[in-house]
Each structure stands twice: as structure tokens, then as C-alpha cells.
Amino acid sequence: MTGPARFLSKDEAFAELADLAANGVIKLEGSADANQVSLDGLDPDTGTPSDGNVAGVVIRYLPSGSRSPSLQPRGGNAPDRLDPRNALALVRLCQWLRSTFGVFELYHLGIDGGGTNQDGSPRVDCHGQGRAVDFAGVKGNADGGEFALTVFDDWGTAKTESTPDGDWPPDTGSAVGYRLDDPNADQFAAGFFRDTYAFIASEWQDRSDRPDDADTPTSIGEGSFVMHPDHPTSAPGTKHGREAHRNHIHMQIGVTGTE
Numbered sequence: 001m002t003g004p005a006r007f008l009s010k011d012e013a014f015a016e017l018a019d020l021a022a023n024g025v026i027k028l029e030g031s032a033d034a035n036q037v038s039l040d041g042l043d044p045d046t047g048t049p050s051d052g053n054v055a056g057v058v059i060r061y062l063p064s065g066s067r068s069p070s071l072q073p074r075g076g077n078a079p080d081r082l083d084p085r086n087a088l089a090l091v092r093l094c095q096w097l098r099s100t101f102g103v104f105e106l107y108h109l110g111i112d113g114g115g116t117n118q119d120g121s122p123r124v125d126c127h128g129q130g131r132a133v134d135f136a137g138v139k140g141n142a143d144g145g146e147f148a149l150t151v152f153d154d155w156g157t158a159k160t161e162s163t164p165d166g167d168w169p170p171d172t173g174s175a176v177g178y179r180l181d182d183p184n185a186d187q188f189a190a191g192f193f194r195d196t197y198a199f200i201a202s203e204w205q206d207r208s209d210r211p212d213d214a215d216t217p218t219s220i221g222e223g224s225f226v227m228h229p230d231h232p233t234s235a236p237g238t239k240h241g242r243e244a245h246r247n248h249i250h251m252q253i254g255v256t257g258t259e
Contacts, residue, residue, distance in 0.1 A: 065109055097140070151246070204252055
């Protein structure tokens, strides 16, 4: 890899994506360029079309954020209208999840760029500009058996000594930590989300919204641009604090607003 995706220019990220496409790892859809790219479904093992398949991982929208049997993810759909830096980070994440945990499906609550605000105006924040991902969970194979994990079911609602009711008490403030460090927590889920957070913090914005290097990444519970259920920012009733991220991890390239 050439450095964290957040550290690259759009031209550099697009050049790396074009190289991955030339080598059959991914497929770019339509007239992709350094301003905006759309990914297409391709099975890199066979070189054949595969709905939503990005570097061997099928990307699916999970509107509930939960793996409840009655709430199934939608069919595979490779994301569209992405900033090339975000697209590259996503491809790298898929490659890493597949090789490290045997992941073959990634669930999300929002990746595509574009869209409109409630008043009908174009959305031009980090999501609207295709610079953000709301990661909800995965399905994969480990030790010969299939597993599924979601942020909501296996992290954001986990009852631990720190979160006895499945959430941080109202008076907690910023004094949080990684709840799955609790020895009674599911250790597979704890390791998965800990390692996945570390990878996300190495590619997307972490300590600042600038193109920083990856020398001093945060850990879960510290202040970061990566939002999740154990983030120190509490903002009930808004979309900004840990309360709004009980069912997903938000990661972004660049600033939160319009770039």
C-alpha cells in the first residue's frame, strides 16, 4: 500500500484503483475518474460478474443494522459516486477483512454518494460527497464455521459491567472505554471489532480531518473522527454522538461538511 487513503490525493488514489482494476481485483463502472468513481460487482477469483462483490466481499445494505432473522440485508450492490480515496480505503478494508477473518459479506447503513437533504437540496456533506462509510457488520467463515457480527447486536447493545443496560449510563460523559474489554464479553466479537477499528483508524480520518500519517492511531474510547458505540462524545437526540452510533461505525475521508 502507498500510505493511508486519507493521506493520498484524489489522483493518487484513483491511480491505485485503476491498477487494482487492471489486475482483476475490482471493477470500475462507467466513466470513473479522479473526481468520482463507482464500483461494479466482480468476483476476483473467477473474473466473472458478481453483484456487489468488491475485492471478494459482497457489500449489502442492512437497513435495520441488526442480524435478526426477520431483518435481512438487501441484495449485493457495489457502491456508487465515491471519492476515490474513500473507494480505495473501502477496497483495502474488504481485502483485509477477507484475508484476516474470512469475511465474504459486509453490511452497511450508507456508502453511496449523492442523495438529498430533508428539504430536497443536494447532500454535500461527507456522505453526500461519497467520502464516508457507515459500517454495520459482516458475515464470514472462521475455524470452519460461519459467523455473523453486527455493531448493534454484538457491540452497541452489549451488556457489560460498564454498560449494564446495554448502553452507557446517562451521567457517564466522556469517561468511556471499550466495553468489550470486559472479560465476560464475547471474545471473538471483542477481537474482531478491536482489530477492525484499528484498520479503519489507519485508513480513514482518525485524530484530525487532515491527511495525517498513521503513526499514532487512537484506540477505542479515545476521541476520533471514527464514530462508534463507545465514543467519548455524548450527544443524545442528535446524529453526532455515540448514542447515534450504537448500530454502526462511521468513518470518513476529509472534513465532515462540504469539501
